[in-house]
Every structure is written in structure tokens, then in C-alpha cells.
Amino acid sequence: MAALLAGSAMAFGAAPGTAQANDGYDLWLSPAAAPAASPDIRVIGDSATLKLAAAELRRELTSSPLPIVLGKADAPDLAGLRLPLAGLGAEGYLVRPATIAGRPALVVTGNTDAAVLYGAFAAIRAQKMGADLAALDISSAPKVKLRVLNHWDNLDGSVERGYAGQSLWDWWTLPDFKDPRYADYARANASLGINGVVLNNVNASPVSMREDYITKAAALAEVFRPWGIKVYLSARFSAPIELGGLKTADPLDPEVRAWWKAKSDEIYRAIPDFGGFLVKANSEGQPGPRDYHRSHADGANMLAAAVAPHDGIVMWRAFVYAETDPDDRAKQAYTEFKPLDGKFADNVLVQVKNGAIDFQPREPFHPLFGAMPKTPMMLELQVTKEYLGFATHLAYLGTLFEEVLEADTRAKGKGSTVAKVVDGALEGHRLTGMAGVANIGRDRDWSGSTFNQANWYAFGRLAWDPTLSAEIIAREWARQTFGNDPQVVDTAVAIMMKSREAVVDYTGPLGLAHLMDTGHHYGPGPWVNELARPEWNPTYYHKADRDGIGFDRTRTGSNAVSQYAPAVARQLADPRTTPETELLWFHHLPWDWKMKSGRTLWTEMVAHYDRGVATVAQMQAQWNGVKGKVDAERWSKTATYLAIQHREARWWRDASLAYWMSVNGRALPAGSAAPEHDLAWYKAQRFPLAPGQGH
Template sequence: MKKTFLTLLFALATGVLLHAEDGSRLWLRASRNPSPCKVATNDRSATARIAVQELSAYWHGAAVRLVRDKSADSGEGFEISSAPDASGVTVKAGTSRGLLYGAYELLRIQDTGLPVGALHIKEQPTVRYRLLNHWDNLDGSIERGYAGRSIWKWDEIDGDKGTMITALRKRLTDYCRANASIGINGSVINNVNASPKMLNATYIKKVKVLADLFRDYGIRVYLSVNFASPMAEGGLPTADPLDEGVRRWWRDKAGELYKAIPDFGGFLVKANSEGQPGPGDYHRTHAEGANMLADALQPYGGLVIWRSFVYGNHEGEDRVMQAVSEFKDLDGQFRDNVILQCKNGPLDFQPREPYAPLFDNIRQTPMMAELQITQEYLGQSRHLVYLAPMWKEFFSFVRPDSLVGIAGVANIGDDANWCGHHYSQANWYAFGRLAWNASLSSDSIATEWLKQTFTHDTAFVNPMREVMASSREACVDYMMPLGLHHIFKADHHYGPEPQGFYPQYPIEWCPVYYHKADSAGIGFDRTMSGSKAVSQYRHPYDSLYNNIDTCPEEYLLWFHHVGWNHKMKDGSTLWQSLCSHYNHGVAEAQRFADTWKRMRPYVDPQRFDEVSRRLEEQVENAREWRDTCLGYFQTFSRQAILPEQ
């Protein structure tokens, strides 16, 4: 009895240390005020009310005024200023959403330990549309999801009553808070490989329940749609976009959606790609298909976001060239409310790709960049790989202000920690921060996230920021260095398979198609002597990439078939450099694990142990990548594999 009492007493005394930490609070960990902070506002909207609630509960400074200034910019920007005598803080914006974003910025300043006494901040988002793309299916599975099942529990939503169960509402409210805190203003809630059922009356009622919750946090709901929905759901004999019955069906469906959800964002469409139906089935163009949907949505202000990830319709053409072949000649033919959404690279979210040349070839049609937050090809939820450096690399070639939006394929599931790996939360966070302010550095975002998620202690923040900053390059090194790409295992895309050739699949799904290793060398010749993919790039990149002597070595094997004994810039041969990169990647993975071991004093036991296990698995998988790839490529190079240093 005495022992039990002492154990209970100790637990109460050290409750913070003993509390199980599952990561569910993400980066929103400010301690609640014992008594509410004084917050006043002249805005009576539900969105402003949330801003008041957040500041009242979590702001520990002087009184705050939230001022809706109708003479200010009507966008989502805000201004924050401190009173000269430090007696209060004013957040001013032209919209309720601006006030909410300003409130979260004020909390971020506090929660990262920045001074709050003399604030003079003015911010506007870099792009207008900042969307998560969820690849969630109606059965609860998630395509390329690595954090459990879908957070949309459709059987827990009563569309007729407009309600959802309490636990689900709490979880989805946390989802809204997290997104609003980093400026995300839209969510496509279902897979681009869309089920037509998403548009039936039952699901529209359920989607309305989500939209009613999201709205107050400044988040609009969008839906991925199946182009053949008029056939599957409407019983029509065709989905031809020029058929009047089909056009009428989409107009009626748009009216039904907007009656239920007046601020519905619009449609995301994957068409004539990887088996999905589209206008090409009827010998119509992408523009004709997109415009039919755009005409249906236009009276309500809705968007059609048409994905450019289309290949397989140009037999024999290099896959990375096919998006330009599909869309370049259609530029200028799309309705004003159509946006082309293009992946950052021309292939498929590889650890490193050059930027997609479609961004150089579309000049009259608004474009969005599609980034992948879920780590389909970068270790999934098993590897610590911080993606902000990769996205910043992309933005060094494609100016963010040339885009109207940025979409991120979400890494969110119903795991307690949302993202499968505690450090994968940083990629969700970084996506939102860069979509809001693309000028932020990846290091500064990592610092923000570490301080809000773990601790301000520099003995933790500095080494772990360095680990995060190095992690993407390490992943490239132990997976696909020097421009190698698409040499992963089929279907699940985890682990190496450079020898992969699958007769049952299209050749452009096979690793051997991409590395083209032989006794002479390795790499895909995309120069003007090869597939001519370099011709799709603007100057100077066309000539830069075409010349083996000027092509950046990080893209060398993407654009050139290179001899095994080719002399690299550091004096080594290509084979020696390949070995060195693989060895360096493995050494870095081990260094990350060793660094984390020293972080035990600064991290709660649960998260420490869970991250430790992931890092150990990352080291093992990095070794597997190195040993498999070098072992296979050695059969062509016939040279010794360099040992680890």
C-alpha cells in the first residue's frame, strides 16, 4: 500500500515527464493561460471568434486588438504592431481570415521565443491557393499514405443531420487549427484516382458537414472528380465533354454542390492518365474536357484544377517529355477558371529531379505547382527526410510569384502522430509555411518547427536542425545519386530494385528503362543526340544540360549516358564518385541516428524511442540501397566497390 502511494505521489509530482507523448499535438503546444488574455475585436465573424479564442487561451503577452479594417487589402494578409509603451498588440487585416492568420503568427512569434515587445510585421501570402491534396479513398485507405487510414470517417458523419461524432469533430478541428496556423486555405479531400460515388447525394451531404467545420478556419473544400461520373452516377451512355446531355449533367451537379456548400472550391481532375477516363476517350482535348467542367462551375466562382501528370499517349517518346507534348499546344485554349497543376519535376516526385519544363512552356494558362509531402519515394514514414530544401531548390528555378497556387500531396492519416514519423510532421509544417512565404529559408522553418514541437534548448535545436538540413541530400546519396532516378521496387516504391523489368507493365514503369546501365556506362541520354528532352527547357538550361561538361553533376545521369571512367570535377571517375555518394549517404544516416541518441535528455521517452526505431530502420534501408545498387551496377562497370571510409 505504501509503495503504491509513493508511486502515485511520484507520478503526480512528475506528471509532465511521465505523460505519454504521442505527437498528436503537432506544433501547437503552447501552454494554456490560467486566466484568459484580454482580446478585443470589431469583427463578429466565426473566423474572428476563433482568432479571439486562440489568443485568449494561448497568448501570454499584453492585451490584443484584432481590427478588421475594410480599407485595408481585401486579401489574406495582415499587419501586427506593438504599442510604443508595450501596453498591447494590434493585429489589423482586411478580412477575417487575415485576422486569423495574424493571430497564429503572433502565437508563433511567442512560441519560438522571439521578442514580442516591438513588433512591426506586414505579410501577404506568396500565392493565392495553398491546398492540401489528400489521396484518400472512400473505403478509408490512402494511396501512398504511410500514417494509418483516412481521417475522414464517413460512417461517423451523419449527412442528413449535419453532425459527426464528438471524437471525430475534435480530430478534424485539430486538423483545421494546424492548417490555419500555417496558412493552408484549401483541402482536396479525396484521391485523384477518384470514385464517381464522391458526387452522389449521400456523400455531398457528408462533405457539407466537413465544409461547415472547415469554413470558419478559412479552409475551402475541393473534390477530385472522375471524368466518367455522368456514366457511373448519372446513367448516361457517354462522358463526351461536347455532348449536351453530359454538359447538362455537370451543370446540375455543380448546382447541387453549391446549394449545399456555397463556398465550394472546385474540382481537381486526373484525366487520361494511368487508366483514368478523360476527354481523350472521345478524341477530345484536355482543354475541351477542362472547359466543359469550368463552364459548369463558372457561375459560382469555382475552379477546375487540371493535372498535367499525363503520359502513355505518345508511344516511344521519353516519358519526361510527354507533359509538354500533351499541353504546350493547348496553352491559351483553357477557360479563365482553369488552372494547370504540374508536379515539381517531369517524372514523379523522385528524390531529385530537374524542374518540370512544362513551367517554361505554358505562358497563358495559370499554373499551380504540385509538391509531394508524403514521402512516396523518399523513405515513406520510415525515414527522416526534411523536404523543405528540395522545395527551395525547385523554387530557385520556378519563381513562386509566377504561380497562382501550390498544392501538396498530404502525408496525414489517423495515426496518433498524424504523419507516421514524428519528423514527417515537419514536412506538413514546411509546406504550409513555404506556400505562405516562399522566401523563408528551410533552416528557419526547421528552427520554428523544432522549437514549437520539442524544446527551445539550443543543445537540441542546433544539432537537429543540421540533421534536418542534411537529410534530403543524404537520401539522394544513398538512393539515387548523380541524377539516377526511378530505380525503386515496383508497386509499393520502398527499397531498391535497379534490375527491375516487368513484362506485364509499360516499359516506362521499369527501372532499367531509366538507368540504361551497360558495359560502356550509365544514365539516360536526353541531350540533342538522345531523346532531346533538353530542348524543352528555357535558355540557358537547355544548353547547360545538353553539354556533359556544364551539366550540374547532381543531374548528370538524368541527362547523359556517362562512361564508367568519365572524369568528374573532383578528379575521381564516375564509378568512384558513385561509390562515394552511396557510402556518404549511409554514413549520414548513421550520423543522424547517433546524433539522436544524444538528444535523450531533451525529448520525452515515447517520442525518443519511436524516432530511434525509425532512424535505426533508416540506416538499415540506406545500407540496402547502397549494397543492392552498387552490387548490380558493378556487374556492368567490372570495377571494385570502394569501401566505406
């Protein structure tokens, strides 16, 4: 499939017409109105899912040289064709020409109704990328079993780290009113192969598992089911106390275990295909098994036993850190979870963030990947841009996702990539998963801006196949979103592919991280050092002083490098072999350290800050070049947001440099502009109402 899309990327169709009005609601899909000439489509079967697949083809395809036949592979008219279905599993699809009852047709098939639906969307995507349906021959099966969006949505409608308005779920009017947007949301997910949705915040309220809220969740499950999507709930570990009136939530207490079993049975009566639980425990003040001197495995296995009779699973997050642990925050998850390898139940996945801190614009891959061979590791990525400029900064995260998936853990020699850990190939795990913290809200364009939609799209495509190219995905999205004008598509892709690196440059180059202001995570605050917990303070992470900058994670410091496989640890232990993109993550170095460019560390840092601002200016100029070729609504909003991004990139650059100069006492290199204001001005800025703050 990747080769097909790469080969057809430049095979643009007819010359573009006048840009039509577009408010972004339809994402990368077509509007509800069907095209004038609908292709000849025959459906074998009458399930709701097959009917949806046929409706999508009628809506999306501009034409088809062959009649299209949709049906499961075991349907009478298809079973005798001896189609190559080996390896497709339950969700893989096959789309190819065949002769049925003496007539040529394009067959869209798979072993389940959901597979046929995915095949229909694949045919649509292929045509939009320039493929000839008469010659189409594609098959694909997901490399990852659970492809799940995590909604950090609260029951009051707010969204933690959400920058696209209020929650899509209106819990107050559920279950009676099912907003049509729920089905549109499910349609978009199905087009990418996303097959699961966690409805509520990992900082969970016990109310989400109250009887009336289970009924509300069941109403959403009813909408999602025909689209091949299961619902999950974030479970609050202390719910037996808060809902059940028990005196403890100890996972080894028989009454607690019985309470969870009864609650699980109740949920499955309302939602027979309920997926299971996501749990955040003993992190950032959340309750968990360690409150009772039990392990994370004890807690996860208790819940796993409760859902196992229903084929449910538990996604247990490894994002843990505590102020009582004086060790390097980057080490804490490994320290707690590595000894538990092999102790989790068969229906438990340990859900691990891409990096060991917290979704920073760049982090090294998490050392737990490759370190727990007996445990399925579920990769957690953040689609919402908590640290990458909220919704207003254009930052295509496909490149970030690709970077971590391609990272080599060296756990079993060269080629032991994070992707192979996640998809089970490295250790033979059959239970596999990827989770994305959703960027979706009630904004008309779903995610706060048009280009933010690309991050939702990229997550879905990479969850299906973690080996796909971020650039090919960007081109797919751009062409489906903006149409066939080669200048528009090429411009969009060019902007996207440089955008995330620009954010890294102007917020935290050379391995710096966690430099944002407190609470809202909006804007620079490298000087912050008065928060209650040391690891909340940016000064904890950069340790800048007059002599140098960076966090020493070698043997002379926290020795976090020892948590990686020996080959990786050796590379990272030496600043001369550490990738310069991660240099200050692992090393505290003098300001005069000589970089590969021949410049000093200080001069190189300034050059990166300057480059970040200049890149955003280039992005603005490129977008200005397609004015009139993109509808006015989306062009104007993007242009306005790029102007905001350029202003705020300069703010990040100026504030950061003003602070570093106050620490190191050095002047800026020749030709680099002085900050617009003094350091006191930047420190005085306050943003108490910035969106997305946690409760």
C-alpha cells in the same frame, strides 16, 4: 517576417525544464489546456473565426505586455488608426502596437476574419521564436492564392501513398458524427495559412459525387469554414456515364455539359463556398477527354463552365503519360500541354508536379514551368514520402521544395524562377496556387512520425511565401515542436538540413531516379525490367550497361533538353556544364567519365552511396545526444526509425552496388565495403503488404 525569425532564432528563452510526455498529437501547436495566465484580449466582432483567433491567443501565448485587440480593419475602433494595410488583400495580416481609446494595445487585424486568424497565429509564432510582443510589427500577405492539400484518400478509408494509417475522414459515420480531429486538423492548417483541402484521391471514385457523399463533404466543409478552409473534390471524368447513365463523357456533348452543370449546382447548394474540382485525366488508365479525341483544354473548360457561376475553379493535372506514346516519359506532359497555352478558361489552373517523372528524391524542375506564359501554373509537391522512405526515413522536404522553387527557368531571362511562375509574378497571373499531396492519416501523431510533421509545416509556410528559407522554416518548426533548448533545436535543424540529401545519396545519386521496386515503391529494384509498360521499369530510366549509365536526353537521345528555355537547354546539353546532381538524368556516360572531383563516375557513385549511409549514422549519433532533453515518446520513436533508416540505407546501397557491379563488371574502390549479400538475395526480397499501395 523572415528577417524577424532569422534574427530571433538564437534568442532562446529561459533554461529548459524536464521534458514532458508528448505523443505528437499537438504538432507544432500548444495543447488544448490554456496557460495559467491568459493575456487581456478584446475581440471586435462576433464571428466564429474571430472567436477562434482569440481562443488561439489565449491558449498559445504565455503572456503579453500589452492588451491585444482583434478585429477587421474596418471595425469602428480600428478604421481611424490609418494602419498601413495597402497590399494585404483579403488574407494578409498586420500585427503592431497602436493606441486605441487612449490605451496602448497590440492590434491584430486584416481585411477579413480569416486574415485576423492568420495574424493571431503569426503573433504566436513570433513569440515562440523569441520576439517581444511589445515591439512586434509584422505584416504579411500570401504570395499564392490557393494553398491546398490534396488528400489521396479513398472512400474505403485507405490512403494511396499514405503512410500514417487510415484516412482521417470516416465517410461511413459522416455526416452525423464529426470527429473532433477534423477541427484539430483544420486548426493546424490555419496556423500555416493553408486555405483548401481536396478530400478524395485523384484516382477518383464517381461515388464521391453521389448525393449522400456530397452531404458528407458538406459536413466537413462546415467544420473547416471558420478556419478559412474551402473543400474541393477530385472529379472522375467518366462520372456522367457511371452516375448519370449517359452513353458518353465527351466534353463537347451538350448532355454531358448539362450533367456537369447540374451536378455543380447540386454541390454548391450543399456547400455554398465549395472550391471546385481537381482532375486527373488520361493518365495511368484514368478516363479523360482524349478518349473522345478532345484536348485537355476541352475537358477542363467544360468543368470550368459548370463551376464558373459559383466562382469555382478547376485544377487540371498535367501528370500524363501513356504506354501508347513511345517517347521519353519525361517529355509527354510538355508535348500534350504546351500547345494548349492560352486555350484554358480563366478559372483553370494547370497543376504541374515539381519534376517531369514522379516525385523522385531529386528531379530537375518540370519544363512546363515558364513554357506556358498564358496559363496559371499550379505547383504540385508531394508531402507524403512515396519515394523517400515512407514514414520511417527522416527526410526533411523543405530543402527539396526550396530547390525547385529557386530553380531558374530562364523563361524571361535570369531570375525567372519557378517561384515567380507559381506566384504569378513572372506573367502577372492573379489566379495562383500550390498543392501538396498530404502525408496525414489517423495515426496519433498525424503523419507517422514527428519529423514528418515538419514536411506538412514546410509546405504550408512555403505555399504562403515561396521565397522563405528552408532552414529558417526548419528552425521555426523545431523550436515550436521541441521547445527552447538550444541543443535540441540546433540538433533537430542540423539533422533535417542534411536528411534529404542523404536519401538521394543512398537511393539514386548523380541524377539517377526511379530505381525503386515495383508497386509499393519500397526498397531498391534497379534490375526490374519485366513490367508491362516500359516506363514502369527502372531499367528504362538508368539504361546501365557495361559501357556506361544514364538516360541520354540530349539531341543524340530523346532531346528532352529542348523543352527548356534556350539558356537552360544549352547548359544541360553538355555534361561538363550540367549540374552533377542531375548528370545521369540528362546524359548516358561511361563509367570512367571524369568528375569534377577528379574521380571516375563509378568511384564517385560509390562514394555517394557510402556517404548516404554514413550520414544516417551521423543523424543517429546526433539524436542520441539529446536523449533526456526530448520527451521519451518522441525521442524513442525517432531513434527507432533512425535505426530502421540506417539498416535500409545500407540495404539500398548494397543492393544497388551489387546490381551495378553485375552490369559493369567492376570492383568496388579500395576501402568501400562489399555488399552484405549477393545480388540474387536482394532480388528475392518481396513485400506484398507494404503500406500505401494504390487500388
